[in-house]
Amino acid sequence: MITGKNYIGEELSSKGDVSFKTFDPKENKETAATFYEATTEEVDAAVEKAASAFKIYKQKTDSEKTEFLEAIAVELESNAEALKEIYRAESGLPEGRSNGEFARTCNQLRAFAEMLKEGSWVESIISNPEGKPDIRRMQVPFGPVAVFGASNFPFAFSTAGGDTASALASGSPVVVKSHPLHAGTGELVSEAIIKAAKKTGMPDGVFSNLNSKGIEVGEWLVKHPKIKAVGFTGSYKAGTALTKLAADRPEPIPVYAEMGSINPVLALPSALEEKGDFWAEQYAGSITAGCGQFCTNPGLILGIESPAMESFVQKLGENLSNLAPSVMLSPGIEKQYETSKAEILNQEGYHEVSKYDGELQPNFGRQHVITVPGAEFLQNKNFHKEVFGPFSVIVKCKDKTELAEVIQQLEGQLTGTVLNSEEKELNEFATIIDSLTETVGRIIYNSVPTGVEVCAAMTHGGPFPSTSNAKFTSVGLTAVQRWVRPVSFQDWPQSLLPQALKDENSLGILRNINNKYTTDSL
Amino acid sequence: MITGKNYIGEELSSKGDVSFKTFDPKENKETAATFYEATTEEVDAAVEKAASAFKIYKQKTDSEKTEFLEAIAVELESNAEALKEIYRAESGLPEGRSNGEFARTCNQLRAFAEMLKEGSWVESIISNPEGKPDIRRMQVPFGPVAVFGASNFPFAFSTAGGDTASALASGSPVVVKSHPLHAGTGELVSEAIIKAAKKTGMPDGVFSNLNSKGIEVGEWLVKHPKIKAVGFTGSYKAGTALTKLAADRPEPIPVYAEMGSINPVLALPSALEEKGDFWAEQYAGSITAGCGQFCTNPGLILGIESPAMESFVQKLGENLSNLAPSVMLSPGIEKQYETSKAEILNQEGYHEVSKYDGELQPNFGRQHVITVPGAEFLQNKNFHKEVFGPFSVIVKCKDKTELAEVIQQLEGQLTGTVLNSEEKELNEFATIIDSLTETVGRIIYNSVPTGVEVCAAMTHGGPFPSTSNAKFTSVGLTAVQRWVRPVSFQDWPQSLLPQALKDENSLGILRNINNKYTTDSL
Incomplete structure (x- = not known):
């Protein structure tokens, strides 16, 4: 109860x-x-x-x-x-x-x-070479x-x-x-x-x-x-x-x-040429997943102008129009979504791709995607802002140079994604991909950024302002x-040492002993 | 040149x-x-x-x-x-x-x-269990x-x-x-x-x-x-x-x-009873090492009133008086030393132990030690201040309770030291020693805090204000x-992965692969 x-x-x-x-936002009444x-x-x-x-x-x-x-x-x-x-x-x-x-x-x-x-998470390190103090850290x-x-x-x-x-x-x-x-x-x-x-x-x-x-x-x-x-x-x-x-x-x-973050997605030309329809489907799903209320929502898709890109944009728009909107977390969040979106839509120089215009129940979020030319995006930082909800900006760059500039200008992000169908293209775009990697905590290949695995190798973080500590x-x-700090024990008696630092490795953990990693006892 | x-x-x-x-502070002239x-x-x-x-x-x-x-x-x-x-x-x-x-x-x-x-310093972690994205972090x-x-x-x-x-x-x-x-x-x-x-x-x-x-x-x-x-x-x-x-x-x-830090030294009763003269010699050397201009200079010695403590204090004073003063790093630092010392000596309630009064060349630093009763130290934070130079405060606590209070009150420190001659005493003082350990980056047993080994297990750091980041x-x-951050690569092509994250472990480094530490390739 x-x-x-x-x-x-x-x-x-x-x-x-x-x-x-x-x-209860769905029932539109208090609990x-x-x-x-x-x-x-x-x-x-x-x-x-x-x-x-x-x-x-x-x-x-x-x-x-x-x-x-x-x-x-x-x-x-x-x-x-x-x-x-x-x-x-x-x-x-x-x-x-x-x-x-x-x-x-x-x-x-x-x-x-x-x-x-x-x-082994305690990062036990023991340094006791002959003739030096015995120092043990965890x-x-x-x-x-x-x-x-x-x-x-x-x-x-x-x-x-x-x-x-x-x-x-x-x-x-x-x-x-x-x-x-x-x-x-x-x-x-x-x-x-x-x-x-x-x-x-x-x-x-x-x-x-x-x-x-x-x-x-x-x-x-x-x-x-x-x-x-x-x-x-x-x-x-x-x-x-x-x-x-x-x-x-x-x-x-x-x-x-x-x-939070706008999670840029770099759609390389080959990806849009060879798998444009596939990505248009995947991204319609990712943009609207959880009604766009994920920290890793793809709020920015970047590509170079081409017929393939036009077709991707059109497909993405169609897919989005066919998806039923869903309810947002609260009336306040829905209102904030509309307000943040309106601030962006108040700018000049963008084009509508898909805007859900049907009737909606209260507190539901309308998915919405626009395109902006690279030059416009470069000069108007309002288009860089995160909108918490199912809203994305697609930036159409006129060429590779403009694309590089756009990526150079991005703030710190939780994720970056690269879509690609031809391995050799990765070399051509190596500098741009490196630049994107410098901006993010997690760089993803041929997938969507939504979905964060709980595993040892995950980084759900990134340069400021995506987090306060990259x-x-x-x-x-x-x-x-995040919750620990190192302490070093110098010449400390065995009886007082924490288990992880005693001579005998009774915990069987991995330890760095005089610069060798081992699970042996001393 | x-x-x-x-x-x-x-x-x-x-x-x-x-x-x-x-x-040149020794020659007292510009270079x-x-x-x-x-x-x-x-x-x-x-x-x-x-x-x-x-x-x-x-x-x-x-x-x-x-x-x-x-x-x-x-x-x-x-x-x-x-x-x-x-x-x-x-x-x-x-x-x-x-x-x-x-x-x-x-x-x-x-x-x-x-x-x-x-x-292995790059902390390579690979998580790719079946049916999940392949995520690799370094x-x-x-x-x-x-x-x-x-x-x-x-x-x-x-x-x-x-x-x-x-x-x-x-x-x-x-x-x-x-x-x-x-x-x-x-x-x-x-x-x-x-x-x-x-x-x-x-x-x-x-x-x-x-x-x-x-x-x-x-x-x-x-x-x-x-x-x-x-x-x-x-x-x-x-x-x-x-x-x-x-x-x-x-x-x-x-x-x-x-x-910086005042590097408290906890002199337990047994240490002063059994090895008082030894520690008085060691600490005279440590207090004046580098003319007291080390971050790990022992600026604070804590003990419980006893005849053994009196004798330690007296010996320390004698030893200090017999040491020849040395030159400080600059006239400005020498002047600052005298000023910071004067601020403390302006307080009431301390006793002189040793004060070098002889004639000095310009820019030389006079070693100086005082004692302060525990009660006085507890109520007057001026005695807690770091003085950059060969100056130390010895706090004489009336009992274990007062000693515990004094340690509880200390700010973050680079080091803490425990002097002890009887192992069972460590149990009696376990709570106090734990409290000191919480305050420091490095805890030292039966030694002096000056001297910082360059090794993998060293922590030359500590809670605020000894550093800005413990x-x-x-x-x-x-x-x-301090200079790195983690990046995770998700489903990233082998050809683009950094060497430390490729399937083949050509660097032979230690890696965490699906929560097992290994130097094997995948």
């Missing part, structure tokens, strides 16, 4: 006077529960509990944390139907998506559990982490999503600022985490969940001296504001903000690196 | 009107050469050259970069006498130190060369790096020091802002780097060296849109100013600022991680 209360550690709490409700906005006192209590829990939680072995993460997945699965139901109500997302994202979230928790079982968690739930992934990027899973794996307690659009989903997911924490003997305070419709709770959290890092997925505006807030603290802390990923196993 | 000019890539340049001279402050135009030219060089340099193989780094060491060695002579003149540091730091600097370059030969350099020379290590933390060596190893061109105290040393070191770059076929612009006595050149560098990261060793004031400047850029960039080290092989 959804109580609408905050989880201050294991305790349900509703001390505030401010309340709000969530909204049943009433949520209580966390007070400063509640924020403080959650962080204080997290700081106390940290002293205990950071000492938990990888194997104990494994049990905890696996238990969270089990608790989620034991309440799957209720979770998916409130997820769908609060997001308008369809059943298939609720199933997929739910499975992804449980798998993600288990993937981090597997990483802990393997154990990664350790540095304190409570604040996680901001994302609007567009109520399961996978929110309460028990990648930020929380990776932070808990690292040994860091988590305080979630629940996303106001899906506070009910957040509460039920939190309930599962709290149950798992109790069952596996984790300290009270290892996890808290705070409701908030305004910006204050998030600000208090980021400014709290006992919060040591922040994970965020959302808008550029909110992400940069939080990053600035954290940098201005007496003790600055890192904010890992994933702030050195890390928010998806995949190396996401754990 | 020292020309006093800037190196804009391979070109010597002196377009400015502003000039300055360096100063011969005149240095020309870089102009905005020269800063811009250096960065533009670096940005162009980046396109070529980042493509160099690890084996080509190895040759470059080794060639720098060889060029330095071929001009060793002239280098050490100007080093000693510009720093006042003695011959033994010039030899030691010179050897360290060459060894450091060779250590990064060895890391490149081994090759670390790549992200652009030109600005390095600020440090006053206290003209060789090892300056022009060809750890920041430069690690950045060049990563594939990033470097623009050095030379430290004004040792601009002559900087120029001769730069000459060696430029010669090595030419001999090994590196692009013009891979390295530049800018003279500057004021703060403008550094600010222009940090604000230049084509500078992508900054390495800095120096004061808290300058480090935080640069960090803020970089955060306020339209495209914020990381600043890795190592800003996740990285400025000394040791993992220093390279």
